[in-house]
Amino acid sequence: MDNGVSLRWWQTRWFVLFATLVATVPLLWPDIPPLVDLPGHMGRYRVQLVYDEVPWLHEWYDFRWQLMGNLGVDLLVFPMSKIFGLELGVKLIVITIPAMTVAGFLMIAREVHGRIPATALFALPLAYAFPFHFGFVNFALSLGMAMLAFGWWLRLARLGKFQFRSMVFVPLSVIIWITHTFGWGVLGVLAFSAELVRQHDLRRNRALPWYKDLKDGWIAPLFFAGLQCLVLALPAVLMVIWRGGEHVSGQTFDWFNWRAKTLWVTQVFRDRWQLFDLASVGVIFLLMLKAVRDPNLQYSRNLGLSALLLLLVYLLLPRVVFGSAYADMRMVPFLIAIAILAIRPKPGLSMRGATLVAVLGLAFFLARIGATTASFYLYDKAYDRELKALDHVPIGARLVSFVGETCYNEWAMTRLQHVPGLALERRLAYTNDQWSMPGGQLMTVHYRAAKRFAHDPSELVTNVQCPREWWRPIARSLALFPRDAFDYVWLIRPPAYDKRYEQGLIPVWRDGPSVLYRVDHDVPGPGLNPGDLPIPRPEAVLIREAEAAGELPGNGTAPPS
Structure with a gap:
């Protein structure tokens, strides 16, 4: 009543x-709520819990309350x-x-x-x-x-x-x-x-x-x-x-x-x-x-x-x-x-x-x-499938990850964009998907050896250079990432690429298009073939001019977080 x-x-x-x-x-x-950014946040949560106990984290990240x-x-x-x-x-x-x-x-x-x-x-x-x-x-x-x-x-x-x-x-x-x-x-x-x-x-x-x-x-x-x-x-x-x-x-x-x-x-x-x-x-x-x-x-x-x-x-x-x-x-x-x-x-x-x-x-x-x-059940199955790769990642490994994206704003997002953050959360491994925005959150990235592959959005790769996006084509990422700075490469549902870019990469786990490689530091990288980077017209000229002006990651300009 x-x-x-x-x-x-x-x-x-x-x-x-x-x-x-x-x-x-x-x-x-x-097991993990399949929300796009959450795995990346979970990596940061792990760092804040063990930062004072794990010395190698200090080499990669700066965490300040x-x-x-x-x-x-x-x-x-x-x-x-x-x-x-x-x-x-x-x-x-x-x-x-x-x-x-x-x-x-x-x-x-x-x-x-x-x-x-x-x-x-x-x-x-x-x-x-x-x-x-x-x-x-x-x-x-x-x-x-x-x-x-x-x-x-x-x-x-x-x-x-x-x-x-x-x-x-x-x-x-x-x-x-x-x-x-x-x-x-x-x-x-x-x-x-x-x-x-x-x-x-x-x-x-x-x-x-x-x-x-x-x-x-x-x-x-x-x-x-x-x-x-x-x-x-x-x-x-x-x-x-x-x-x-x-x-x-x-x-x-x-x-x-x-x-x-x-x-x-x-x-x-x-x-x-x-x-x-x-x-x-x-x-x-x-x-x-x-x-x-x-x-x-x-x-x-x-x-x-x-x-x-x-x-x-x-x-x-x-x-x-x-x-x-x-x-x-x-x-x-x-x-x-x-x-x-x-x-x-x-x-x-x-x-x-x-x-x-x-x-x-x-x-x-x-x-x-x-x-x-x-x-969420279907997204969880996708998470389970991709995360099996972490069973082959040693504790404290230096891992660079590349997650496949498209230039189209597809309705159903894969929810895999920040799954690499779980390598930091579970294996205390370096991951290049973390945000680095001083004053916006507690953790920033300072792993200088990673160069332009240090933080988000360097983990996102496409088959071509997308207009008005900071994401790199997969060929550019595989050719240019600094191999001395990383021990493993984790490709998560990447777009198709020329297999010669696997030079110096030894597969240790594979499931469909996803694969985990160990970097052979004794073998040099393949170099970049410009012909492998098709760019949709008419944006090609604009993008090349932007790169020449240092406005795209190709010239080392840090993308916004």
């Missing part, structure tokens, strides 16, 4: 628990790895992310509408959106925390516990910022918009003598909403300290890329099956359109304003912020989710109609979860 009125099945605590548990299902089977807004999983792996081991510990952390996100969505819906509307179920699949598949785990963790925190912010306001809210959200905002800056930023936008509506309604519904002339305006609500949200401001000071550091790098660029912003919206469910993923996008946009035109549905002013402010942030964000790519893309699923959560039935909607909407929403959620579970 709720205020004397029976709750429907999707509005009960049992359903919230059920939906939260269902959200974990896709991640139960894989500092306060920054990107430390969520990095900090959690300390207790989790001691209890469960690193791989299981990371898996358990990642499992909590979609669970928290789903629980947060439902909590927000409950606080805004008084009870969970049937339409809210359509937002739940966004817990497995494209940014999560990409492996932005600190970001995703902070957003899951932000959704729960926003639900709590609303609840404390409803209960009138403003003093307690002010006290608890000062440290909570710092914790979310440390997890990842984006979570803190989104929480600030959501809290401000909700407080703005509350302050406006408070003055409209109460006769305040000293405010009589402005009670229907927005000037005072803006002021008092900002005042209430000052408790979230402390991380702004920490941000200035962080980004003002001596060794901080990372550019901000690519503003107002409307083509990319449109693509991120259509790719919000991007995983494996393009038609199914696009149809899922169509479902949620049909729902949002129906809420505009259907007389039985309406948008909450509270979350409607939140969605509009998030949309404004999305439009203004560049693609790269402080050297971190896909900054604007990460906002899309939460912008859409808040817009869906804003939808609610008008009082006249029948119980039968609401039940039908809830059944359709649950079916949509379960269908997406089922597809993601199947997709």
